[in-house]
Amino acid sequence: MAKFSLFPESASTIAGQVDGLFFFMIAVSTFFGLLVAGLVVFLSIRYRRRSDAVATDPPLLNSLRLEVAWTIIPFLISMVMFYWGASVYVTMARPPDDAEEIFVVGKQWMWKLQHIEGRREINELHVPVGQPIKLTMTSEDVIHSFYVPAFRIKADVVPGRYNTLWFEATKVGTYHLFCAEYCGTEHSKMIGSVYVMEPSDFQEWLSGGSGSAARSAAPVEVGRTLFAEKGCVTCHKAEGSMMGPSLVGIFGSERELAAGTRVVVDEDYLRESVLNPQAKIVAGYQPVMPTFAGQLDEEELLALVQYIKSLEPVDARDESAEAHAGQGEGNG
């Protein structure tokens, strides 16, 4: 029998915070569990049947003071848990601004991952230590769930939408990656590994590694090509057109819709606008865009979204992006 430890190994910045809250809850629940079980046993023995059938002293029937006490105390403890839990939850829900993005596509029964530079992996994920990583995830078929016990993170990978998850690994090593949501016959074989590497090793791995087969174009480049090939560029010109709005700089902005409501442009909105263009029409435009459902797979969609995110107004760019400027204007 191996050495017993309650929690799996912890190797992310969030793991310690989750475990701290977890320990607090275990302490509270053990205390109350033992208190109640102890009282059940103690009271049962103390007040077991006595020889005389009728109780001699009038027993306690009701007590407002006690009722109030055992209403208020559990309430206060639960509010401590809420506050503590909520503060960790907020950290978990908000990826840091400097997080590197990695794309995840789940399918029965494998994980497909792609780095922003283009390198693809299957059932394996290489990441540098000490670098926040943001996963943008979707599924090709049913719901899966991306679960790395050592990082204390888990999020469902849902078809038809993007879910995100972020972590920052703190220790070099190999960690298990599982699908936690039951996803069909071979669910239990949907297993992978996360390799946490020194940043220098990671760069080396990223730039060459095990041969050119694993290398492919960066998603943003794939997206640029698709934007031209699928004809998006015809209507969505950089300067805008009668047919469609310009997409330059729209990511993260708020748009007014024809229906009068407003929407923040995020990955899910872009995805929906490609697949179901009639759902949210921007004010001032006609619902003329055809759907691209069935013409793009999940990875192509991610690439296209990535490209649209990269479109920034010319004046907002720094010099290093100068080289892309011409193409950006041409296609946007």
Add this chain to the structure above:
Amino acid sequence: MSEAAAAHAHDEHHHEGGFVSTYLFSLDHKMIGKQFLLLSLFMMIIGGLLALMVRWQLAYPEQPVPGLAWVPEPYLYDGIIPPETYNMLFTMHATIMIFFVVIPILVGAFGNFLIPLMIGTKDMAFPILNMLSFWIAAFAGGLLISSFFVEGGAAAGGWTAYAPLSAAEVYTGVGLGQDLWIISLVVLGISSMMGSINYITTIINMRAPGMTMFRLPLVVWSLFITAILLLLALPELTAAMAMLLFDRRFGTAFFLPEHGGEPILWQHLFWFFGHPEVYILILPGMGIASEILSVFSRKPIFGYRAMAMAMIAIAFLGWVVWGHHMFQSGMNPTMGMAFMTTTMVIAVPSAIKTFNWLGTLWGGNIHFTTPMLHALAFVSMFVIGGLSGIYMAATPVDIFIHDTYFIVGHIHYVVFGGSIFAIFGGIAYWFPKMYGRMMNETLGKIHFFGTLLFFNITFFPMHIIGIGGHMRRIYNPEQYEFLEPLLHWNEIMTIGSIGLGIFQIVFAVNFFWSMFAGEKATQNPWHANTLEWEAPTPPPHGNFLVTPTVYRGPYEYSVPGEKEDWLPQARPGSGVAAAH
């Protein structure tokens, strides 16, 4: 059938109909209650055997199940469970235990048997609806069992049937079996709705003179609240099931994203039903435990009104906590916070109830009968299930333990440790009134201690392996290198579950032996106050020889100044403690 039924309706006080009208299509609420009880106990055997197969696979993966070499392919291969069958096993185990065991016993059996007797009336408001409710439930059970034998086997989408996995045949390979699963639950929903309408109407309109709402025994309160929850929750589930069936068979896309559907919608619909469902499973158990604890402590229940109010609070809050099942489904954190708060707050009424049960014991004169032992176990085990539930309210912790064995341990402490102990206690307590004979106390105690011990061996380690990262619904844990240090727990739990199964044979023997050969019961063997003990044992069709009049609350035990330590609700009397 309708002839017999009609003949029966005219024949209220004498029970001399033929076999068919007495035992099959009876309109008597007591017989219908007993029918529900037997049907559910039969289903419990099936559900239990499925669970034992699941446990076998987890402890001894891909080794032949002893004694099952005869099962044909593709269900088993020389006794070895393939993943397709494994997925079917845990899906059907949960479906059967929740929908065809715990609900029908608590609501169908105890609800039917107890409500008219305890409120002092002769039958349910709608006896024919009541009879139909049983036979529709039996039909639904038949549909579900039949799904094992169709091509592709029974449903394998998990009892939660998350779309799109459950919404298209291609994802699980199960065709007709999943459709039958859906239809069976829709049909069962119709039965439950009939029952609920009946219970609500009966409790509101047919209470005996003097039986005010705050003189109702807590078990009747719990059944009343449960009936309201069922009435509101089930139509919503039925609608969701219909949508799922349409997605599978008629080309709609409510939940299929490739045609614009939304998989998360299913989760909202399912858990909007599913969380009130958890309280449907536990509230009547709380009611039963309250009755037994008061009677065998020979003491009034501590804080009667607080107990009733706490159940009402749980019933209300139960509607606004469903999102805690979906924290990692991709929820807006603002909404997540709201669900966190409500889930934390629901711990409060549960704590009130627990401490009031302890207050009931305090200063009592405790009789350790079999029903009392089960009620004491209910309190202790329910507390573990309740406390492990709070972990789900703290989102960061929930995200870590979601879909692990911690959750499986939690639900079993609530539904087995809570509801099933209450059911065993309730059966032993009301058996004399049901069958006119006492259950055997020795066998009852052997069954109790064996069940308590092996229950904990089977389910407590689930918390430990869950925290260790052991996921639920995995076919072969040996595929996971990091679970190796935890695998011996799987063997311990499986041995525990076999022991648990063996001790249930003691219960079955006691149940049937006592039914025919047990010691004859007197009218009120426990010296209890509530109205069912005013009726003859066993009560005739029509229940009471004279409609009782109620003078006081249900729990006036050990009233100072009284000669005896009990003071029945229907006894006009000394008035020393007519305080209620």
